[in-house]
Amino acid sequence: MALGQQSISPPRTSTFGATHAGHNVRQHNLVSLLRILHLDGPTSRARLTQLTGLNRSTIGGLVSELRELGLAVENGREVTPGPGRPSPIVEPRPEGAIALAVELTVDCLATAVIGFGGQILAERRLVRPRRSVAPEEAIEEVARQIGAMRRSWEGAPLAGVGVAVAGLTNRLTGTVDFGPNLGWRDVPLSELLSEALSDVGVPEQVGIHLANEADLGALAEARRGAGRDVDDLVYVSGEVGIGVGVMAGGQPLLGAAGYAAEAGHMLVNPDGEQCCCGAYGCWETEAGERALLRRAGIEPSLVGGEAIAAVLARAADGDPVATAAIEATGRWLGLGFGNLVNLFNPRLVVLGGLYHRLFEPLQPFICAAFSERALRVSADMVELVVSELGDEALLIGAAELALTRLFEDPVGVVRCTVTA
């Protein structure tokens, strides 16, 4: 399983028999601590005791082990009110385990070195004109960027490489099956990337994990953005199309191969335009960037943020065509949100990508249409918010994906990569 945590099926077999049982309980406890440090940051020993229900001496032993593994340091002491000694603060050590994060989208090729605890240690971002790009060219650029950041990761334990791709990615095979806006089909990206990265010093045994960009946006917002402590959220990102990612019960919704949550391709209008997927009247043909620009009569040479800005400027000047385009697009967006809320019953719908900046002008039309469609009980418990992580969401999500192995086998990640 590429994305998220452990397998979430009911355990029909146990792995406890494979190793000494006591070791597994200890590892389980160690991972509990790691997760707290990774997501909450510096935490006092007293608080760790409270959060885990473990006793002080057990926490002490585990913290020592984390220090020995290079995953934590103890610096200050928390002064708590009342009697008792101040409690030492345990801090995650970013260099203790490193993720390499990659973003391959239509406007951007970006990479980052992100440490345990979520700190971005280095980042490269090539914003490029929107057009299809040959896989070889994209991979070469990624390898170049990661090579250029070598000082930030070399010698550190590498947990993995996480890759956010604008397309349908197969998590079982590591292939990008269909990336219409990148112009990709059946690209064995994991394999190609592994080769290219080994040329800049990334050991070949470091795992490469692909996922759809919006799936990773959802993961990032749930772990570190607008959806912290929310188990059920839907992330909707407006790019050329509409990307959607879903967290359900605290876990990414992946589907059998990782293709789930392709809500940009749900039918909303049987009389609609043809979509890049071949079907007619997909949500993204009605509520995506192209639909807005088409309705507003924007010249096809303008795309992305520039084109959106032009529509908003014309509407602000009272242009009725631009105003109607905003109204219609907001309406279709709201109808689609109604579907998503009926389907996923989330606490949050998080808007990312271009919708970040379109939210305010579109909001009244979104809300009116949403109210028409969403079941009242589900609508009553959901909030619509904009992304907190913005442009960083995909790299952060890719790093979370890459760090998965750290939480499955912390000792393995640290030991194995140190000796590599």
Added chain:
Amino acid sequence: MALGQQSISPPRTSTFGATHAGHNVRQHNLVSLLRILHLDGPTSRARLTQLTGLNRSTIGGLVSELRELGLAVENGREVTPGPGRPSPIVEPRPEGAIALAVELTVDCLATAVIGFGGQILAERRLVRPRRSVAPEEAIEEVARQIGAMRRSWEGAPLAGVGVAVAGLTNRLTGTVDFGPNLGWRDVPLSELLSEALSDVGVPEQVGIHLANEADLGALAEARRGAGRDVDDLVYVSGEVGIGVGVMAGGQPLLGAAGYAAEAGHMLVNPDGEQCCCGAYGCWETEAGERALLRRAGIEPSLVGGEAIAAVLARAADGDPVATAAIEATGRWLGLGFGNLVNLFNPRLVVLGGLYHRLFEPLQPFICAAFSERALRVSADMVELVVSELGDEALLIGAAELALTRLFEDPVGVVRCTVTA
């Protein structure tokens, strides 16, 4: 969490500290065995050793504990080829832990006593004319049925009561918030049922767990029906409306309150009819029973199986109106399946309820529309099949829900209820 297993969020706190660690490993192993016996039925000790990875003496100890708890018996011996002694067969003992299952749907009020291992020990089913029913009346009938089956469950450890309801049920509050076809709104069903059942001898501390009927249909098919060993499936049941339940990564898709998977209320046709939910052009207004009957011009006095049979008979006689109704309904059904496959990337779509019998005549139209809409990569990996459990699906799903506690705390269920 009402439905399914344990919480599936990344563990941010550990419960290992609460009890002696060794005890938890043992309980984990015990539960692994319980799950195997529950889902696979009689299993030899040798096979249990193989499936769990535990050694023979550990399995021996665990089997002894299950026998002491009354959850297993050993009867025969499996004769295996090759050397070695035949291995004793461990069988789940149905009376070892009992679930009471309830089905509250538009055509039917049914109950069952279902044992550990999934055996139906007793069942009552009142098929009734389709109309709304007062909650009190339905609850009285349920209590009467369960009282009448008292010999099958009295004295046995009761794991819980599972209830499949035709409506939006809130798993946090135990309320049926909106059951348009039952005519229910904001019914505190858990509370009312607990009171009524205590009058027929069910102890008040036995938990009552509600879920939407289609969610439990999905759970049942995944555990014991067409989707055994499939982690990602969508169950679509044609009743008055369209009920949908989703299993994602082996877990029920619930949403924040349990309202998820209301795909009957996704927009598919902005020019469509008004739905019972208030919106226009929901999937169920285009592909549900009412849509088929409306298109076929069937007199409103006929509903359900009888009405469907009339449409099929007319089409077989060459009636062009009935034929066109089948074609149009199949087409809308296929378009919706396309959406579901794009959204959930399942391995299986399981058709239940009325679609069970409509599948064959509708199939060509379903398939044509589905091919238009579904993304190729997702379409290529999904199979469309009819329910294996048929009319029993909901009671079986309700029992699985009710037995959840057995897998969380087997000793607690057996001990606590024996003394009750």
